[in-house]
Amino acid sequence: MRFQFVFGFVVTACFVVTTMLVSVLQAAVRLPEIFSSEMVLQRDMKVPVWGWAEPDEKVTVSFEGQTASATAGADGRWSVQLEPLKAGGPFTLTVKGSNELKLENVLVGEVWLCSGQSNMEWTMSRSAEYNDELPNVNNPKIRLFQVAKAWNQLPQDKLTASWKPCNTENIPNFSAVGYYFGQKLNADLDVPIGLINSSWGGTRIEPWTPPVGFQSIPTLAHIAEDVAAKDPASTYHKTLVTKTLAEYKTWIENAEKNFSATKLIDPPPVFPGQLTPYTNQQQPTVLYNAMVHPFVPFALRGAIWYQGEANMSEGLLYAEKMKALIQGWRTVFNNPDFGFYYVQLAPFVYGGDSTRLAYLWEAQAAVEKSLPKTGMAVINDLVTNLKDIHPPRKKPVGQRLALLALNRTYNKTDVVAASPELEKMDIDGAAVVLSFKNAKELKTRNGKSPDWFEIAGSDGVYHKAEATINGTTIKLTHSNVEKPFAVRFAWDQIAEPNVQNEAGLQLGAFRAGEIPERGTFDTLVPEGKNFKLLYSFDPTKPQLSGDKTQLVYKTDKSREIVGKIKRVGYFLYLKPKDGKEQFVFVTMPPLDPNLAKIGVPTKASGARFQKTVSDVTVFSNVSGIETGTFGSGCNVEFWDCNYASPNTASISGANDQKFDFGDQMSPATSPGYGSMQIHNFAKKQTVFSFNNFGAGSGCDVGIGNNPAGEPDWTFSKSAQNYSGGQLMIFVETE
Numbered sequence: 001m002r003f004q005f006v007f008g009f010v011v012t013a014c015f016v017v018t019t020m021l022v023s024v025l026q027a028a029v030r031l032p033e034i035f036s037s038e039m040v041l042q043r044d045m046k047v048p049v050w051g052w053a054e055p056d057e058k059v060t061v062s063f064e065g066q067t068a069s070a071t072a073g074a075d076g077r078w079s080v081q082l083e084p085l086k087a088g089g090p091f092t093l094t095v096k097g098s099n100e101l102k103l104e105n106v107l108v109g110e111v112w113l114c115s116g117q118s119n120m121e122w123t124m125s126r127s128a129e130y131n132d133e134l135p136n137v138n139n140p141k142i143r144l145f146q147v148a149k150a151w152n153q154l155p156q157d158k159l160t161a162s163w164k165p166c167n168t169e170n171i172p173n174f175s176a177v178g179y180y181f182g183q184k185l186n187a188d189l190d191v192p193i194g195l196i197n198s199s200w201g202g203t204r205i206e207p208w209t210p211p212v213g214f215q216s217i218p219t220l221a222h223i224a225e226d227v228a229a230k231d232p233a234s235t236y237h238k239t240l241v242t243k244t245l246a247e248y249k250t251w252i253e254n255a256e257k258n259f260s261a262t263k264l265i266d267p268p269p270v271f272p273g274q275l276t277p278y279t280n281q282q283q284p285t286v287l288y289n290a291m292v293h294p295f296v297p298f299a300l301r302g303a304i305w306y307q308g309e310a311n312m313s314e315g316l317l318y319a320e321k322m323k324a325l326i327q328g329w330r331t332v333f334n335n336p337d338f339g340f341y342y343v344q345l346a347p348f349v350y351g352g353d354s355t356r357l358a359y360l361w362e363a364q365a366a367v368e369k370s371l372p373k374t375g376m377a378v379i380n381d382l383v384t385n386l387k388d389i390h391p392p393r394k395k396p397v398g399q400r401l402a403l404l405a406l407n408r409t410y411n412k413t414d415v416v417a418a419s420p421e422l423e424k425m426d427i428d429g430a431a432v433v434l435s436f437k438n439a440k441e442l443k444t445r446n447g448k449s450p451d452w453f454e455i456a457g458s459d460g461v462y463h464k465a466e467a468t469i470n471g472t473t474i475k476l477t478h479s480n481v482e483k484p485f486a487v488r489f490a491w492d493q494i495a496e497p498n499v500q501n502e503a504g505l506q507l508g509a510f511r512a513g514e515i516p517e518r519g520t521f522d523t524l525v526p527e528g529k530n531f532k533l534l535y536s537f538d539p540t541k542p543q544l545s546g547d548k549t550q551l552v553y554k555t556d557k558s559r560e561i562v563g564k565i566k567r568v569g570y571f572l573y574l575k576p577k578d579g580k581e582q583f584v585f586v587t588m589p590p591l592d593p594n595l596a597k598i599g600v601p602t603k604a605s606g607a608r609f610q611k612t613v614s615d616v617t618v619f620s621n622v623s624g625i626e627t628g629t630f631g632s633g634c635n636v637e638f639w640d641c642n643y644a645s646p647n648t649a650s651i652s653g654a655n656d657q658k659f660d661f662g663d664q665m666s667p668a669t670s671p672g673y674g675s676m677q678i679h680n681f682a683k684k685q686t687v688f689s690f691n692n693f694g695a696g697s698g699c700d701v702g703i704g705n706n707p708a709g710e711p712d713w714t715f716s717k718s719a720q721n722y723s724g725g726q727l728m729i730f731v732e733t734e
Contacts, residue, residue, distance in 0.1 A: 029053045029097035034295035037104045038163040040143045040194025042111045042299035043087045045335075050079035051095065059097040063106075072097075087191040107143065109192030110185060111300050112405075113329075114178035115208060115292075116307035118201030119343070119390055127176035128384075128392035134168060141191075142166035142182050144174050147198040150290040151207065151281040153230060159294040163194075175199060177343070180398025181304055181405075188406055196300075198291045200281065204310040205321045207287035213328020214284065219320050219562045227284050229274035237275075244272055282310075288328075296332045302339025302373070302409060303329060304401045308360055309345060309389060315359035315559015319366045326371055339409040340374045341401045342367070344508055346383050346391045347494050357493040359559040361509040375404035378419040378508040381445060386494050400505070416503040420472075425487065425512040432465075432476040432484045434512070439501035442469050450474055452490045452497040457481040460515040460554055462488060474499070486513030517555060521571050521728055525585045525619055531569050531730035533557055535599045539572065539701045539727040540719040544694045548671045550604035551693060558595045563733035565590045568598050570678065572688045572703060574725040584620040584688050584703045586678050588613050590731070591636065599729055600693060601638035603671045609638040610649050610665055618680070618687060622703045626683045633682025637712075639665050642672035651681050659714040660686070677712050689713040690727060701725070 031051040041047050041063075049061050053072040060069045061080050068080035089107035094100065114120055124130050124137075148160035164170040171179060175197045182193040206223065211231070214224035228236040247269040255265045278286050305325075311318050322342075330338040344364045350357060368374045377400035382393045391397075400417075407417035418438040426433045432455055436442060444450055450467035455476050465476040465487070476487055488511035490497045499507040517536055521528060536555040537543075543552040569587040576582065590598060591609050601607035616634040618627045635651055637643075644664040647654035651662030661679040666672070676690040684705075689712045691700040697720055700713040709716050 028099045029057070029059055029095055029101060031095060031101065032157065032294055033159055033161050034145070034196075034298050035093070035095075035103060036163050037106070038143055038165055039093075039103065039145075040107045040109050040111050040163070040192050041082075041085060041093075042194075042301060043108045043191065044084050045299045045301075046084060047082040047299045048079060048297050049082060049093075049095070050077065052076040053078055053097045057097050059095065062094040062096070064091050064108075089192060107141065107192035107194070109141070109194065110189065111194040111196070111298070112178075112182065112185075113292075113300055113303040114175050114181070114195055114197045114199065115303060116199050116305050116343075117203050117310055118199075119309075120175055120177055120197075120304075120306035121199040121201045122176050122390055122394060123173050124176045124179055124394075125172040126390075126392070127394040129180075129395040130172075130176075133395070134171075136183075137171045137179075138167045139183070139186065140165055141193065142179075142186055143192070143194045144170055145194065145196040146174060147196065147291050149200050149281075151286040152290040153277050153286060154232075155289045155293040157294055159291065176394035177306055177398045177401070178304065180395045181401045182398075184399050184402035185405065188402070188412075189410065196295070199306075200287060200291070202310060203287060203307070204282050205307055205318070205325055206284040207281055208292070208307075209285060209321070209325045210288045210293070210328040210332050211285055212331045213324035213326075216327045216331075217320050217324045219317070220324055222564075223284050226274055229272070230277060240272055240275060244269070244275070292329075293332075297334050300333055300335065300338065302341070302405065304398075304405075305340065305342040306397070307342075308364065309348075312345075312350065312360050313356055313559075314363070316363045316366065317559070317562050318360055319363040319370075320562055322364070322367045323371060326367070326374065337373055337409075339405055340371070341377065341404040341408075342374070343377050343379060343397055343401065346379050346389075347386060347496055348383075348389050349386050350493050354492050354494070356559075358488075358491040358495075358509050358511075361490075362511070363559075365508055365510065373408055375408055375417065376419075376508070377401050377404060378506040380490065380496055380508065381498075381500070381506050383496055386496075416501070416505065419505045420499070420501045420507045422510050422512060427484060428475075430477060430482050430484065432487050432513075434474045434476065434487065436472050436474070436507070438505075439472050441502045442472055442474065442499060442507075443502065444469070444498040445500050445504070445506075446498050448498060450497075450499050452492070452495045454488050454491065455481050455484050456486045456488075456513075456515060457483055458485055458516055460486075460517060462486075462491075469499075484513070485515050487511065515555075517726075517728075520573055520583075520726060521585075521730075524573070524583050524621070525571065527619060528569060528571070528585060528587075528730060531567075531587075531732050532561060534561060534595060534729045534731050536726060536728040538725055539690050539699070540574070540722045540725045541697050542690075542693050542699055543696070544602070544671075545604075548603075548694055550602045551600045553599070558599075561595060561731060561733065565593060565595075565598070565731050566734050567732040569730035569732070570688070571726070571728040571730065572690070572701070573728075574701065574703065575723045576721060577723050582620075582622050582703050584618065584622060584625060586616060586618050586687055587732075588616045588634075591638070595731075598731065600676055600690070600727075601640050601674065602693070603640045605640075607638050608640070608665065608667065609636050610662075611636060612651070616678075616680075620687075620703065624685075625687065625704050626680055626685060630680060630682070633680060634687075635661055635679050635681055637661065637663060637665075637675050637677040637679070639667070640671050640674050642666040642669040643675055651679075653681055653684055655711075659710040659712045660684075661712070663712075673714075675712075675714075679712070686712050692717075695719075701727075 490509035597607035647662035654662035
């Protein structure tokens with residue numbers, strides 16, 4: 001008993017002392033990690049300073065003749081604002097409440113955030129120029145703030161980082177692009193530079209974006225909603241939880257009644273997926289929450305950004321996501337002039353469709369045209385190995401970003417910062433003349449003829465162009481193109497083009513003009529003017545990829561379509577060898593929000609639909625085809641596999657012995673024969689059919705019921721009856 005008493009006394013005493021220490025520590029004035037000795041404060045802007053103290057405690061901040069005071073709120077947070085500061089230092093920042101903090105060796109100058117994925121994270125020690133630069137890195141006017149990797153579901157106040165001077169000890173593991181950017185700004189502006197490196201290799205753009213960024217872009221409303229659903233403080237979350245709890249409460253009450261009455265209990269309501277927390281660092285807002293929010297609203301001049309590899313297949317949608325990031329950061333840092341300068345991805349052998357990267361390049365180029373104080377550094381000349389996704393030459397990357405900042409943020413108009421950009425395209429007989437801005441004179445970096453230019457006529461086939469430079473124009477021709485319609489430049493993932501301006505800044509990928517592929521459709525179906533072309537190809541001569549898993553489209557605009565899909569349209573046009581042209585255009589609600597599944601149902605797309613559809617509209621010039629709008633009575637059979645005649649879908653009126661509608665899908669064979677059919681089963685009619693995709697000119701294609709053979713054209717090899725055609729897939733967006 002005595003031991004127990006003594007032991008209890010010791011524990012109690014320790015508890016009291018510990019509690020007192022915790023209370024003292026909690027009451028002490030403290031600052032976020034972004035405020036420390038060796039820091040850099042932003043010049044010529046109002047500078048917020050904030051932290052935590054005991055509720056109602058008065059806190060006073062003193063710096064270079066300025067004094068500002070605030071009282072901590074009920075949550076202990078306080079904030080003051082210093083008036084704009086002039087560059088210089090070192091100075092001392094004092095924060096005083098119940099305790100006093102002194103931050104020494106503080107400089108005032110320019111502060112920039114460096115963010116993105118692995119090419120921004122890529123360290124100085126791994127850069128090609130490291131050994132040559134090492135003697136120069138001891139620069140007391142450059143300060144480094146390296147943020148440790150972390151992610152979180154909710155906004156955080158703390159992070160792991162501290163300000164350090166730029167020297168041989170601290171530079172090896174800092175961002176190479178960030179350092180070379182800051183080094184040039186320091187040399188050209190002659191003011192201190194603070195660099196905040198918050199980057200993480202392999203990450204997407206969405207986790208770096210604050211909620212307000214998604215809210216600013218209508219096409220990203222679904223992401224904004226998902227983020228709000230997972231935020232306990234949001235109105236949407238509270239509404240969703242209230243509704244869910246009510247449903248579960250009702251279910252529990254009914255379950256208890258049924259249990260007491262010896263009755264079966266119904267399954268519980270499905271838990272809303274939107275309320276499920278995020279699970280990794282790739283999901284929306286989670287890196288912003290942990291690696292940026294802890295230093296919001298620290299005064300910054302802007303950010304540099306090197307990211308996109310993880311979003312590489314998104315085409316123009318990536319431009320919308322970049323806008324969300326930029327506008328989101330400008331909002332949370334309360335700085336509408338926040339500069340944002342970014343790197344266009346380098347050429348790299350990603351594999352697959354060689355043009356995928358070109359669509360991302362196009363998206364990146366679109367951003368600087370739509371938002372002020374932004375700019376893109378083109379680096380398609382800096383690759384040393386096309387199979388290395390991390391080009392080791394980081395110095396020119398950082399320097400090109402610095403040129404953009406010097407020109408567009410610091411208004412040094414004599415600094416040439418912009419790459420050449422297409423200004424207009426003129427057709428001159430069989431030639432195309434391209435005029436460029438951001439250049440006094442165009443040249444090639446290797447003295448050879450301009451490369452990677454392509455030209456196309458009405459058939460949409462691109463040919464390597466003969467290109468000649470005349471001042472700031474380039475003339476393109478090809479012997480097989482008598483009447484050009486479109487051009488493209490560097491439209492390939494391995495393109496390392498040679499065209500640049502007099503300052504040695506590279507011309508980036510672009511395309512211009514338009515193949516008149518909608519001509520037939522717009523003439524025959526004027527009602528379809530609001531539909532956007534998604535895919536097109538000749539269904540009388542289809543081509544599958546080498547592994548037979550996807551169809552090779554002549555036109556694929558899936559990377560350009562943004563927004564919610566309202567309706568989808570299928571246009572089949574055929575030119576019989578012995579008759580007049582035929583067409584049908586069918587519109588309906590989308591089978592799936594995934595654009596790949598709207599197209600030809602291949603193994604790669606994953607589309608498999610045996611389903612009835614409503615609200616179907618049919619236009620056609622083929623005799624016997626029922627036209628108009630049908631509220632019911634229609635079905636689709638889209639799949640990549642084999643199929644059989646039994647009516648396993650139990651479609652009314654189907655024949656078990658014939659291939660018509662309701663046929664039995666056989667998924668074991670994939671890729672197999674393949675079916676892309678739309679039926680009006682209420683009228684016992686095939687609207688159109690395209691089967692056996694891998695057979696080339698031996699495939700099945702037809703409008704209406706096959707007059708001789710299986711009604712849905714299976715085994716007909718009918719493509720050989722046509723001299724050509726088009727299958728075009730359209731979408732209408734909200």
